[in-house]
Structures are given as C-alpha cells and as structure tokens.
Amino acid sequence: MRPIEFELERLVRAPIDEVFARLVDIEGHNDWLAGTGSMLKRTRQTSAGPPRVGTTFVDVTRLGTTPGEIVELEAPTLVVFHWWERSAGGRTTIEGWPSYHLRSSGDDATTVRHRGRLVPHGIWRLGAPLLRRIAVKERTITVDALQASFVRESTPG
Numbered sequence: 001m002r003p004i005e006f007e008l009e010r011l012v013r014a015p016i017d018e019v020f021a022r023l024v025d026i027e028g029h030n031d032w033l034a035g036t037g038s039m040l041k042r043t044r045q046t047s048a049g050p051p052r053v054g055t056t057f058v059d060v061t062r063l064g065t066t067p068g069e070i071v072e073l074e075a076p077t078l079v080v081f082h083w084w085e086r087s088a089g090g091r092t093t094i095e096g097w098p099s100y101h102l103r104s105s106g107d108d109a110t111t112v113r114h115r116g117r118l119v120p121h122g123i124w125r126l127g128a129p130l131l132r133r134i135a136v137k138e139r140t141i142t143v144d145a146l147q148a149s150f151v152r153e154s155t156p157g
Contacts, residue, residue, distance in 0.1 A: 006139075012109065013150055027045055037141055039138055077103070080099040083096050098114065
C-alpha cells in the first residue's frame, strides 16, 4: 500500500523566522489552533529543552492521545513531525509525518508548503480513502489557522 500523501500551500504574512518559531513551539500550538475546529484539544512537549530532532510530545485529540516527535529540523526552513497510534495490543495502526517547508517571500511574508504523509497499517489500510479526506481536512484547518494567527496579531485591537 502506498502512503497517503498531499500538499497544501499558504502565504503567511510574517517573516520566515517568526513562522518557523511558531511551528516548532509545540505547546504554542494550543494558542493558535484553539477554537479552529481542529481535532487537537491540546498538545504538550514531553522532553526537556528547546525544539530539536528527538523532541517528543503528546497530542490529545478528539480521537485519543497520540505521541510524536520531531524527526527533521533545519531552521528556519524545515520541520518534520512524526506521530503514531497503536492498538491496545501495541501494534502501530496509523503513522503520520506532517512537514512544513518554508521559503521567504519577502521581508514580511513566508510561503509555507505543508506536506502530509499518512501510512495506515493492517486493517486500517481499508479505510485509506476516508483517512485521506480526514487528513486533508485536518491539515487544511492547521495551515489556515497558522496563517490566520499572524493576521490576528497584526490587526489593531
């Protein structure tokens, strides 16, 4: 079975360093994803120190708790997360690799290309078409929320 893969792209009205910092601030996701319709209820970094390859986290979603880690990090242009779900018996059922590829598009703008990669295992492969729709919807909410979080900051209150 081939992985489920897709790309989304957004122009974010903020410098590349600020966009990168927001993406790697795992617990900061709680601020800009709150109230967006995302499956994510909250996230928590579970390893000490600044974000780096190997930094671990736990996402609490509407579907349960999902561990993850940062598997690639090249400031300020790339961050790749890896998360996985396991059955009660300990078998991996689904894995995901959401990645963010950033390119400066001027002093105050960043092009964010989000690549979603999802691999269902075992019986979960039968649900691949539905999993793809869910993943695209969830990741669209995420990149739209990232984009909107910078708009909210620049809007006079």
